[in-house]
Amino acid sequence: MNDPERVVVTGIAVRSGLGGDFQTLIHGLEIGEFAPVKPFFPNEIISKAVGLPFNPPYVFDAFSRKSIPPEGKNTGPGDRILGMLEPIIDEALAQANLGVEDLEHGRARIYIAGVGIQPEILNFFSFIARNDQEDLRQNKGIRQCHYKYYSQKAIARSLAKNYHLTRPPVSVYSASCSSLAALYLAQSAIASGRSGIAIVVTWQEVTLYDLLFLGGLNALARTASHPFGSGGEGVVLGAGAAAIVLENSSRGRQRKMSDLVEIRGFSTSQSGGLSQGGHSFSPDFRVIGKTISKALEHAKCRPEEVSVVLPHGNGLRSSDKAEALAIRKVWGNHPVSVSSYKSQLGYTLAASGLIDIAILSEALLAGRLLAFRTKGQLDGHLGLCFHADAPPQRLKTGTAVKIGIGIEGSVAACVLSVPSE
Known part of the structure; x- marks a missing residue:
């Protein structure tokens, strides 16, 4: 049996509440910025009308609401x-010095990670009593509530066509662990040689659906998120998107790519969660520890x-304590630095794992760890070595671990390293 191919990250692109590109995000973390936050509804009356006990804050979705559909299209x-x-895929490909022609001949595949295209629930309320054939024929708003406008298959087909893929994109849905699950695939x-190039792309918007779901689980913060x-x-929800290009190391070296980070180890597990009747925000620390090991x-x-x-660190006490x-359990008497940037970026749910991988890759290449900023007191009883509210810390080694946890019980752990050769 042949040895597995070594897999490296060659391209990164990110959109976040701290800016429209990856370098702006990193600069924002360097100077300790917090992404702008505002109430989701214009007033408390509306939030109570839809069943929420308070008007939840969220990181303002500054980029995706302004996104322009591809030329000639404006259907949903x-x-x-x-x-x-597409722009962040193009940006990640450009950083990797790749073009569409490389995808066509490089056995490339795209992996789409997320929660799917969610409907804006408020768009449906005004049409509850308007469902006869005349309404359907004459009212454009009702037509755009049709399921076909929320099918991710259409996005996959368009990406396959526009990037000349020989195989269709793969969609992955596993709640907050979606992008790490896609990265694993x-x-x-x-590593197995089935693909030469892979692109993982993810996005997360802040919708009323997300707020109602997390509000029903009593998981929303009234003021600020504090992992x-x-x-x-x-949690305070935030919008985000990211794209990462993966290749085998030999391809990257052939193009004289020097700034490479290797995915050196990966493991996924399933524990408890909603799918098995467990408490959604109380993962089993033993499963997390075993996945890391x-x-x-x-x-x-x-x-x-x-x-x-970089843990999942969503700001919910039971989940943070389990991590x-x-x-x-894994590091014992060997202290390891721990950082979590969700208090600054918001909780981007499905996109959070890939955004953290991008931040971690940059930290390894720079040889330093940026501190995360806090708005409250860290829990000293957790016994972790948090790197918070401090100058950048020089990394002793070129190896790091990212942990992800999904509400349905999925767990992922990824080991990243700067290649030694």
Whole structure:
């Protein structure tokens, strides 16, 4: 059996509440910025009318609402989302020095990670009593509520056509772990030799559907999100999108790509969660710890070789505590730096894992870890070495771990390293 191909990240593009490109995001983290936050509804009356006890804050969705559908198209939300995804795919490809022709001949595949195209619930309210044939024929608003406008298959078909793919994109849905699950599939395809190039793309908007869902689980913060904080108030949702290009290392070297980060180890697991009747925000720390250990074993890496861990860190006390227990279980007496930027970026749900991978890749290449900023007190009883509210920290090694947790019980751990050769 042939040795698996080494998989490297060659291109990155990110949109976030801190800016319209990746460098703006990194600069914002360097100077300790918080993405702008505002109430979702104009007033409390509307929030109570839809069943929420308060008007939830969210990181203002400054980029995706302004996204322009591809030329000649303006038929529904799928086209607007396509108009958002294609520019960041192009940006990631440009950073990797790749063009569409490389995808056509490079056995390329795109992996789309997210929660699907969600309807704006308020758009349906005004049409509840207007459903006869005359309304359907004459009212454009009703026509755009049709399921076909919310089908991700249309986005996949357009991406396959526009990027000359020989195989259709793969859509992955696993709640907050979606983008890491997609990344796992993409790197597995390259490591096995089934693909030469893989693009993982993800997005997250803030919709009323998300707010109602998390509000029903009592998981929304009234003021601010504070991962690993002593209060554990809840989450503040944020919008985001990211694209990452993966290749086998030999392809990257042939193009003289020097700034490479290797996906050295990966592991995924399933525990509890909604799918098995468990409490959605109380993951089993033993499963998280075992997933991390398997990823390290796959990477042939000892815990003490890791400089930094980026946990899921969603700001919910039970989930954060489980991650803290898992980190302490794996690293024991070998302290490891822990950072989480969700208090600054908002909780981007499906896109959060890939955005963290991008931030972690930049940190490894720069050889330093940017501190995360807090608006409250960190929970000192968790026993973690948080790198918060401090100058950048020089990394002792070129290896890091990213952890992801999905509400349905999925767990992922990814080991990243700067290649030694």
